Amino acid sequence: MALTRLARLQQALNERAARQLLRQPVTVERYHGRLITAGGKQYLNFSGNDYLGLAQDPEVLQAYAAGATEYGAGSSGSPLVTGQHKVHQQLTDTLCEWLGQERALLFSSGFAANQAMLLTLAEKSDVLLLDKLSHASLIDAAMHSQAGFKRFAHNDLTALGQLLQQTPASQHAMVVTEGVFSMDGDSPDLTAILSLCKQYDAPLLLDDAHGLGVLGPEGRGTAAAQGVAGVELFCQMANFGKALGVGGAFVAASKTVIDYLEQFARHYIYSTALSPALCAAVLKSIALCRGQQWRRDKLQQNIALFRQLAADLPLLVSTTPIQGVVLGSSERALAASAQLKQTGIWLSAIRPPTVPAGSARLRITLSSQHTEQDISMLVQHLRQAV
Ligand SMILES: Cc1ncc(COP(=O)(O)O)c(C=O)c1O
Structure with a gap:
């Protein structure tokens, strides 16, 4: 039995290698x-x-080292037990002030943040509408969610409009897109998507992993670069491992959305909080990025x-x-x-x-x-x- 399973795994590896995909x-x-x-x-x-x-950057490295000395290398707990330190609070406060959001929650990775965002916020009666080129973390979350799941052609507003129009009255659409697409580097027209979302009363969820830090005034990201206020989005996520050069991630939104995630997002509740030293480094990195x-x-x-x-x-x-x-x-x-x-x-x-x-x-x-x-x-x- 074990051999058969191993043989199957080996066969999958061999097939991948034969197709030059290893x-x-x-x-x-x-x-x-x-x-x-x-x-x-x-x-x-x-x-x-x-x-x-x-x-x-020497200042980021210095903040990392100083953060470890002051707060410890690891958080030593999940955030709702003993893992939330003062520096985590400083980081979420800074994110809210920077991005014009009411509350933010930290996650160990962007992958975890996206899983939490879709799996927790989408309900059975919802249908998630994702851009066809969405990141694997969004697609996996949508596939495992209890909500329905459809994809629209990349950055195609007509296709999105059709899906919204076809959504039956018994279902509620939630639209998910990225600020900057990770493999193509292009961006959606967020103002146009938002206007469609408003027409159909659908919330817009944004993954801005590649836009944060790079685009907009003070690097506030794709929404800010396009003149869209943070509060227009139902929620936004980004990670700290790209333009900010460190690691970890966050979801930011209204108080109600984040209060809800804090209570029900399993990737948040049942996971060791980010290292406080890392949070100190991210705080420095944000300051440099903005300034x-x-x-x-x-x-x-x-x-x-x-x-x-x-x-x-x-x-x-x-x-x-x-x-x-x-x-x-x-x-x-x-x-x-x-x-x-x-x-x-x-x-x-x-x-x-x-x-x-x-x-x-x-x-x-x-x-x-x-x-x-x-x-x-x-x-x-x-x-x-x-
Ligand atoms: C668009 C997008 N979302 C989410 C992620 C996942 O972020 P992380 O690497 O922090 O898990 C990535 C990066 O790999 C990404 O490119």
Whole structure:
């Protein structure tokens, strides 16, 4: 019996390998923002999410160390028992003030936050309407939720409108989208989605993992960048592991929504609270992110330079740090990635099931730390590789 099960697992691995879809974990030996060392070799890194260069900022590192000394390395409890420290409260207060929300709740990861958000807030009589390119954490949550689940074509307001219109009177639609799509780097028109949501009395839930810190005044994210007030959203989540360079996540919303999550979200209640040292680092990171507009300006310059130099390449339309070059087959994407590695550029191939079949790609992520020279070198080698 055990052998049969093991044989089945092995067969699934073999099949994945035969389709060029096996993922190889990489151990990074040194991380220096724009540079990483792996397998004893240094590469220019175009695959990270440290968009503002905060993961290695000395002030953030100092806050982490000081936070550990003051509050401890671990929270030593779940948040409703003994895991909530003063610094957790400071972090949620800061998030609310920054984003114009009434309350926020912390989670150990963005994946957990999305699970909690959809599984807890969607009821049996609801139908979750998700953008087709939603992150796996949203799709999994919707699939496991007791609510119905439908997907609309990517950023397609007509398709969303049709689904809303078709929702029977006995069901209530909840719309879920992302501020910046993780694999394509584009954004929905939130004002237009909100107006549809209002028409059908449907709440809008936003995953802004890739927008927070990068977009909008003080890096308040996609909604703020599009002139949408935080209170217009039913709730929003983002993580601290991307532009803020640390780890963990939050959901922010009205007092009622967060009070409800606090009582009923199992990913929150039955999980050890975030490390207080980490919260201290995130607080510093938020302060730098808000106050140092030059990081966003430099990032935008790098994005503009990349798009200008690579204008002849098959780029997806994106004005964010996520830039995709779709190559089609996994073999092509892997070969291009391997060729780039030979030239000292770290650029991962993204293959199904992370992206739809036939749309394997190189996903370039830009950071404020990249220099003009880094970007010209990238484009030069990219052109040869594709
Ligand atoms: C859009 C989106 N949502 C959620 C997550 C999950 O966040 P985390 O990595 O903190 O679990 C990610 C990142 O992987 C993401 O890209």
